[in-house]
Amino acid sequence: MECKKCTYNIADFETPPSCFPPQHQNRQPGLEYMMEPRPVSECAPVCRKLEGRTALITGGDSGIGRAVARRLAEEGCAGGIDYLQAREQAQALVSELTARGCPAMAVQADVADQTAITAAIRQVEEAFGPVSLLVNNAGIAGQHQFQDMTSSFWHRIFAVNVDGAYHTIQAVLPHMLHEKAGCIVNISSIWGQRGASCETAYSATKAALIGLTRSLAMELAPSGIRVNCVAPGVIHTDMVEVLGQETLCALAEETPVGRLGTPEDIAAAVAFLAGDGASFITGQVLTADGGFIL
Secondary structure, rough: OOOOOOOHHHOOOOOOOOOOOHHHHHOOOHHHOOOOOHHHHHHOOOOOOOOOOEEEEEEOHHHHHHHHHHHHHHHOOOOEEEOOHEEEEHHHHHHHHHHHHOOOOEOOOOOOOOHHHHHHHHHHHHHOOOOOEEEEEEOOOOOOHHHHOOOHHHHHHHHHHHHHHHHHHHHHHHHHHHOOOOEEEEEEEOOOHHOOOHHHHHHHHHHHHHHHHHHHHHHHHHHHHEEEEEEEEEEEHHHOOOOOOOHHHHHHHHHOOOOOHHHHHHHHHHHHOOHHHOOOOOEEEEEOOOOOOO
């Protein structure tokens, strides 16, 4: 099937706001203004490179997870979309995907609860077959000075961001080992690469995911299983809205490409790592940050 890419018309977009530096305002019409281009579902080429595979995306009801679910569905994956509380959002996404002929289902589970997430994965496998593509996206964040951080927050963020990945990998790994094939993509962060003031716990969990990725890749490569990691930069999602518009504009100015990232940017990176074009790539951290930490 031939891929048909859409084109952007500069007339479709309004004038970018003044908070973006002039040298960046005309680079990619619309992206700087919206900081969220048209959804991949509206304009991406339909190339079903992942036909016949079953994916599980944790935290798939919003932000990066939702964009990943859409992208993988468009490329042929049957998708299990794990969510914690946003049932309506998850079901709306499932309805959207199934209306386009993409098999999908929503499952509710806290990834920090091994019994619950394992049961959710089994539901997906009963519907679509064994999971051969796992995307560990679920995560929480919070800003605290270290001396003010409670032990309950520290343990909760590790339970979700790190233990959650352990739980999902444990659940899908037996079949991958049996088939000698599989792909795991962990969503880390640039803060896991360089650290971030007042986000010590979050940065530590994302650094742990990078260590997990590299070590597990070495262990599983002889079994035909690839493990990689995407480290997003500042991505325009609900999670960063708390920073305020002034801070977001400043972060866009600091980014060499002149804009914040979008969930679709990260979804594209995940889809690449999941595909056959990345068959010789494992144990790597793909930094998708617009050059922020060059």
